[in-house]
Amino acid sequence: MKIVTIVGARPQFIKAAVVSAALAGKAEEILVHTGQHYDHNMSDVFFEELRIPHPKYNLGVGSGTHGHQTGEMLAKIEDVLFEEKPDLLLVYGDTNSTLAGALAASKIHIPVAHVEAGLRSYNMRMPEEQNRVLTDHISKWLFCPTQTAVENLKKEGITQGVSVTGDVMLDSVLHFLEIARQNPEKCAIFDTLGISPKKYRLATLHRAETTEGGLPAVLKIFRAFEQLPEKVVIPIHPRTRKLAEEAVRQEGFQNIQLIDPVGYLEMLLLTSNACQVLTDSGGLQKESWFMEVPCITLRGETEWVETLEGGWNVLSSLETEDILQKALHTHPDPAARGKKPFGDGHASEKIAEVLVR
Structure with missing residues (x-):
């Protein structure tokens, strides 16, 4: 099985560290860094400290307006997906990288797995809220950190492919602290x-x-x-x-x-x-x-x-x-x-x- 994983922001590097370790030896994982967090202290140092496999692709998108950043990521991720032809795409959390990856995959019928699904602040002015709601609705696998997240999805009519796994950030804290x-x-x-x-x-x-x-x-x-x-x-x-x-x-x-x-x-x-x-x-x-x-x-x-x-x-x-x-x-x-x-x-x-x- 081949999995393309999208990361781009500091919290995603932390989550990927433990999930990638769990996937090692069970699947071929291709890591794609969108470049959303682009300086050494916000990005490179995390790969070094957490021993995350070096990304095969760094898209170098950097900062910009939400629309410009998300659009550029979407186009570049699509190119990667055409090249790699993965069995599924894995995304984390609620950043623009998350939404861009999920959209790029769903448009070409590659199933999406979302880690940290079902979270809701119920403030739709938050870019993160927009990203996670949209990502949940186009994901095949929804990995919820809590039972509350499952209930949130149920209210929106999402019951298929939902799992309560616990929180990968807890895995990270216990291991790396x-x-x-x-x-x-x-x-x-x-x-x-x-x-x-x-x-x-x-x-x-x-x-x-x-x-x-x-x-x-x-x-x-x-x-x-x-x-x-x-x-x-x-x-x-x-x-x-x-x-x-x-x-x-x-x-x-x-x-x-x-x-x-x-x-x-x-x-x-x-x-x-x-x-x-x-x-x-x-x-x-x-x-x-x-x-x-x-x-x-x-x-x-x-x-x-x-x-x-x-x-x-x-x-x-x-x-x-x-x-x-x-x-x-x-x-x-x-x-x-x-x-x-x-x-x-x-x-x-x-x-x-x-x-x-």
């Missing part, structure tokens, strides 16, 4: 940054919706961070770097430490050792939950509703006072940790088993 903890070079990040475990908060901001208000929007968020008792460490996404640096310059924030993007192993260490995470990322709010780190999600909704139970993840607006109050006064309930909504850490093996059956 242990590797990170045993790597002295990676553990040196705390000394490098001058921080101590559990005495800092970790924040990420990358969504266009978070920063569409420009500098005033970022200043509101940073004013809340500045008033927190612990230093706030922010690995800065290329999309928000200019605004973040300008905000720090303009108001002279002392409690905010902007750092370059870090690799996955270092990010796992930073997350697991933070006293709290503040983020607009879907993946990081879930990784925080896996590692039992309280999270404030800077969004009005989340597709990962399971993380909200017991106050381990709390939604916040982007207003200074709301962020501050929730960051200071949220106290998660340890008793809520009893359930395992994201599976047992063997999702990738279950996915491989279905695909090569």
